[in-house]
Amino acid sequence: MKICILGPGSLGSTFGGLLTEGGFDVSMVGPETEHLDAMRRHGLTIIEGSEERTVKVKVATDCREVGPVDLVIVLVKSSYTRDAMEGASPLIGEGTLAISLQNGLGNEEIIAEHLGKERVLSGKTYVGGQLIAPGRVLVGRKGKLTQVGELEGGITERARHIGDLFTRAGLETTASPEMRTLIWYKLLVNVSTGAISGITGLPYGKLVQVPEAVDCGIAAVKEAMAVARAAGIALSIKDPGEIFNTAVEGLPFDFKPSILQDVERGVRTEIDFINGAVVRIGRQYGIPTPVNQALVAGIKGIEFDLKNA
Numbered sequence: 167m168k169i170c171i172l173g174p175g176s177l178g179s180t181f182g183g184l185l186t187e188g189g190f191d192v193s194m195v196g197p198e199t200e201h202l203d204a205m206r207r208h209g210l211t212i213i214e215g216s217e218e219r220t221v222k223v224k225v226a227t228d229c230r231e232v233g234p235v236d237l238v239i240v241l242v243k244s245s246y247t248r249d250a251m252e253g254a255s256p257l258i259g260e261g262t263l264a265i266s267l268q269n270g271l272g273n274e275e276i277i278a279e280h281l282g283k284e285r286v287l288s289g290k291t292y293v294g295g296q297l298i299a300p301g302r303v304l305v306g307r308k309g310k311l312t313q314v315g316e317l318e319g320g321i322t323e324r325a326r327h328i329g330d331l332f333t334r335a336g337l338e339t340t341a342s343p344e345m346r347t348l349i350w351y352k353l354l355v356n357v358s359t360g361a362i363s364g365i366t367g368l369p370y371g372k373l374v375q376v377p378e379a380v381d382c383g384i385a386a387v388k389e390a391m392a393v394a395r396a397a398g399i400a401l402s403i404k405d406p407g408e409i410f411n412t413a414v415e416g417l418p419f420d421f422k423p424s425i426l427q428d429v430e431r432g433v434r435t436e437i438d439f440i441n442g443a444v445v446r447i448g449r450q451y452g453i454p455t456p457v458n459q460a461l462v463a464g465i466k467g468i469e470f471d472l473k474n475a
Contacts, residue, residue, distance in 0.1 A: 167331060168235040170195055170257050172250050173242030174202060174225060176427060177267070179303045180295030181239060181337070183210045183221045188335025193224045193232045195257075196242075202227070204301030211302045215418075234259030237328065240277060243428070244270045244439035251280040263324065265289045265314060269356050269424065270439025271349065271447075274317055287325060288345040289314040290352040293337060294417045296427060306417040312337050315345040350399045351409075356423070356440045357390045358383040358410045361461035364425035364435065364468065371419030382457065383410050389455045390444045396451035425465065432472045437465040 167190055171182040174194035179201070182194040196202055202225050209220045226232055235257050242250040247268065258281065265287040266273040278286045290313050294306030312332055315325050325341040332339035342348055359370065362379050373379050387406035394401055403409060413423075428435040441458040448455040 167191070167237060169193070169237045169239060170229070170232050170235045172196075172238060172240045172254060172257075173246075174205070175241065175243070176295040176297045176303060176424065177291070177293070178239075178241035178295075179205070179210055179297065180212075180293060180305050180307075181241065181267070181291075182223055183212050183303065184305075184307075184337055185332075185335045186210075186221050186223050187212075188331075190331070190335065193226055193235075195226045195229055195232060198227050200300040201297060204299075208301055212305055213298070213302065214305045214307070229254055229256040232257060235262060238262060238264040240264060240266045240268060240273065242268070243424075243434070244268050244273055244436045245434055247273050247276045251277055254280070263287060263328075265328065267291050267312070268439075269352070269360075269436050271353060271443045272439060278317075283317060286317060287314055287328065288317050288349060290345075290348050291337075292352070292355070292412070294421055296422055304418060304421065306421060307337060309416045310338070312339040313342045313345070313348050314339060315342040315348075317345060319343055319345070347399055347401070350394045350401070351403070353440065353443065354387050354390050354394070354406075354409045355413045357444060357458065358387045358406075359413045360423040360425035361386070361437060361441050361465050363423050364429045364437075365461070365464040367426065367429075369420045369422045369426070370414045370417055371421070374414055380410065382461075383413075385457045386441065386444075386461060389448070389453070389458050393444050393448045393451065393453045393455065396453050397447055429465075429468055429472075434469060435465055437462055437469075441465075 169192045171194040174196045186192045209222045211220045267289045292310040296304040329339040329341045444458045
């Protein structure tokens with residue numbers, strides 16, 4: 167199978183490296199950066215626990231360098247999904263499928279605008295990836311499940327096939343008939359820690375040592391769960407603390423969620439698609455979300471300061 171990763175950032179590099187190790191023909195496409203150049207010159211170094219290894223990977227700055235593929239895995243930041251898809255037409259052949267493994271709500275709909283919803287699958291992953299230097303990624307996949315499926319529900323052969331391919335590469339994956347619910351579960355996980363970590367500057371290992379930060383994360387999840395229920399999402403998990411624990415378990419002490427990574431790099435975060443989505447949908451249903459509003463305000467303030475520095 168020929169695969170293209172759109173967005174070779176922390177998680178994109180993680181999937182690109184592991185799928186390449188799994189024997190797949192993988193290209194990663196993104197703008198020219200120090201990280202892309204390091205991968206081109208020296209390969210991608212994957213760090214898992216005490217193990218470190220380097221994988222020779224294929225990278226490109228233009229989709230025309232890759233040509234049509236069987237599967238496009240979209241892993242750009244949610245705020246760049248539309249731009250990425252506008253440049254992705256050279257990747258699309260007669261049978262090309264696309265799957266989003268991004269954070270937040272609304273990415274699949276944007277991808278479907280360009281490809282048609284019949285070509286788009288949904289996915290959510292709890293695998294962690296953190297760029298610690300150009301060409302070097304810290305990976306957390308132990309016990310971290312990836313789920314794939316159809317936007318409209320049900321389990322199809324193509325979803326099973328993709329799940330099997332990912333699992334062969336060491337990315338434990340299952341096909342799910344209820345992706346919309348799972349999208350919300352992943353949103354809850356992101357809501358619990360990302361913005362708080364971005365505001366405080368604390369990686370997971372330190373964040374969990376601050377009771378007030380943990381309480382804030384749980385409160386943000388509680389609001390988001392109320393919004394999900396109002397939107398008709400059936401949640402089997404009732405305890406918001408369980409969601410918080412899911413976010414931090416199994417990842418390295420120094421692991422930084424994507425919002426903190428973006429803050430440290432001085433780039434726009436995905437806050438509008440995560441806590442911002444909770445606030446926006448909460449307003450539609452008359453559900454108050456003061457904790458999430460405050461977290462959005464904090465990240466927006468940091469982004470403003472970085473932009474005007």
